[in-house]
Amino acid sequence: MLTLVAGLLLFLGAHSVRVFAEGWRTATIASVGEKPWKGVYSLVSIAGFVLVVVGYGLARQSPVVLWPQPPVWTRHLAALLTLVAFVLVVAAYVPGNQLKAKLHHPMILGVKVWALAHLVANNTLADLVLFGGFLAWAVLDLRAARKRDRSLATVAAAGSASRTAIAVVVGLVAWAVFAFWLHRVLIGVSPMGV
Structure with a gap:
């Protein structure tokens, strides 16, 4: 630990x-x-x-188990939340998309959603330390980033629907590859049960 x-x-x-x-x-x-x-x-x-x-x-x-194994539905919720997280992270890198224009900091929001998803579906001390640490960091970082934006009067350029579609599609594909294959290969856990 x-x-x-x-x-x-x-x-x-x-x-x-x-x-x-x-x-x-x-x-x-x-x-x-x-x-x-x-x-x-x-x-x-x-x-x-x-x-x-x-x-x-x-x-x-x-593992140090902190509470009983969460019910199966929490894994489904985690899968949905991580899908959203992947789209948000991709949106941080696709220039001119509406998600970035609206949210300003989609990467940090993606980290928040990813961490929350894993906290919902896991029950060990290591999970709490890892994902809780990232969630706390993301909350503080987003707060600081929004404060910087206000002080600098940052205005995001409007995004286009086509760039937003690219961010969403790439995020969905990246999520599917990770959820159905890479998570098992890299982490040793198959979140989709395959």
């Missing part, structure tokens, strides 16, 4: 600099330059991610 917690602290800590230390971040980038900043940021993030993956895998070997 310590490996998982250390990974979360590194990964989410790196991704929380704008939440808790925007002024320090800006000053550091001005001092060392954008490329060195991004290099260190990337290395810390990768190290944290590796520790999260390894730590979660280790914690799953000796």
